[in-house]
Amino acid sequence: MSDVLRLPRFSIGTGDRFAHQAKAQLQACVNAAKAGVEVVPVWNKSNREHTIIGSEPSLTRAAADAAVKALGWDKPYFLDADHINLKTMGRFVAPCDFFTIDVADDIGKPAAAADVDAFVARHPELVGTVNIPGIAEPFRTDEAFVRGVANKFLGAVQEAGKIYRAILEAKGEGKFVPEISMDETDLPQTPVELLIILAAIADEKVPIQTIAPKFTGRFNKGVEYVGDVAQFTREFEEDLAAIAFAVKNYGLPENLKLSVHSGSDKFSIYAAIHNAVTKTGAGVHLKTAGTTWLEEVIGLAEAGGSGLAIAKEVYAEAFSHADELMAPYATVIDIKKEQLPTVEEVNGWTSEQFVGALRHVQSNPLYNANFRQLIHVGFKVAAKMGPRYLEALEANEEIVAKNVTENLWERHIRPVFLGE
Structure with missing residues (x-):
């Protein structure tokens, strides 16, 4: 169907906690277009973030539309109802055209025995030796293995089907991009598990255009990957092969x-991702979420004066409420509290010291990953400041926007999508 909303090959998820940086974020995509690669923006903001900040998805839509108009962006762009479920999807239906269906909490809840039996009977091709083009060693399974994977994931996929059909009823066919997310859970899915999951998704008739598995290693918020890069590389390449196989054999979107x-x-x-998609011709969606909020704080600190004072206030409040702020993000942060600077120490910092501790430049001896992660989850502090924080952003718009654009363009888009 030609009127189906289609996500292009390369896309970048850009969170904008306070709906002030859409133009600066889009400028990074404009830079990519000028460099010869189309990377489309997907503005994402979760129900949790809207609730904490007291905002509505319609404001995120308005900010995105205004940025597109201001920069004359004539390529696709999307607004993501991020990590939604049946309880939270309501307010996202009208403004959003990308839905991240989050069923991580349903992983491990056993499906009905009859449904598992039916799945195994329907998919004899998953039992035994499974040869997938692009994977040197075939997957070797038996019925007990497939049954075990189905028992772990089938219930979650069925829940995703319910959510998809609810969105479909509200939005209409072809009017949104569905993604299924299984990343915010404890254990990674192996490539053979991903293949079985994709078979189940096809059975549920959910035409997903992206899937977010949990990869091996730690993907902590806003900081470097923690894990074996060689293992991730193999896993990522095998996941791509499993997806290509599923598309061909199960009728999922191409x-x-x-x-x-x-x-x-x-x-x-990033080099592994770039090399894999270049070699295979596959696409990829890179979700950056809260890094823009960090660049706002960096910009304020860099501005000095009242901007630096607000940045220090954000840290002081975050430090005193650390446990409360960290709790919702426990699976995706790793903060060593004993390595956090004291509030008194930070209050004595210059702009250079604050920016050095926060900006993600690992070669800088001032950089502190614990400090960065705490501020990452501390956007609630800025939300409580109300107009004071937003006025500071507006007063320092030029320096904040410069940091937002440079971060997305130089540190993310160039290495992932251009291999630079």
């Missing part, structure tokens, strides 16, 4: 691609 959640600042794996 533009189905991997979505790398918590993908911001995972510098050590």
